[in-house]
Amino acid sequence: DIQMTQSPSTLSASVGDRVTITCRASQSIDIWVAWYQQKPGKAPKVLIYKASSLNSGVSSNFSGSGSGTDFSLTISSLQPDDFATYYCQEYATFSRSFGQGTKVQIK
C-alpha cells in the first residue's frame, strides 16, 4: 500500500497568515491526490482533487500543487472559518490511503 506522510501534524497560525501543508507519497502517484477539510463533529469536505483542481464552491483562498511524490495545500490568507483539520488522500490505487492529518489552530 502507498503511505502518505503529512506534515506538520499541528500548525499554529494567525488570521491572515499564509499556510502550507505538505504530503509525501511513498511512491509516485502522478497527480492523484485530494485534500479534505474536517471540522469537529462534521464529515470531511473535499477541497482539491487531481492535486490542483479546486472543487466547486471552494474558496479560491485554497490551492494545491505537486505531482509524483510531493504535494502541498496552501491557504493564501487564513480566515477564521479555516481553523480545522486537513487530510491528504491518494487515489492512484484502490486502497486510497490518507495522510495522518494536520490540525490548523489559532496562534
Add this chain to the structure above:
Amino acid sequence: DVKLVESGGKSAEPGGSLRLACEASGFTFSSYAMNWVRQAPGKGLEWVSYISSGSSIIYYADSVKGRFTVSRDNGKNLLFLQMNGLRAEDTATYFCTTDRGVAGRGYFDDWGQGSLVSVSS
C-alpha cells in the same frame, strides 16, 4: 442536493455483528460507485470498502477483509455494510461517500453525517 444518511450504528460486543445502511437521495444513485470510510474517535480517516455502481467491482481494506461485506440496492437507493466478527478496533464513525473516479481509484466527493459503531464488552 445530494443527501446521504447513515443508520444502524450502535454498541456491540466483540465478535458480534452490525449492519449499517446509507440512504441516498438527490442524485442518480445507480450511476455512482460508493464507499465506506471510517474514523476512530480522535483519529484520522481510513477507507473501508468500495462498491461499483452495478456491484460488479468490490474492494475492501485489509483490516476488514473477510469480516465486512458491502452491498447495495439500486432500486431503493440504499448502500449497506454488514460487519461481522467485530473487534474493539472497529470502533469508529462510519461515513458513506460517493466516489469520483474509475474502477475504485477515486476521491470521496459527498459524505453522509456518519454513524457511530462502538465495540466493547
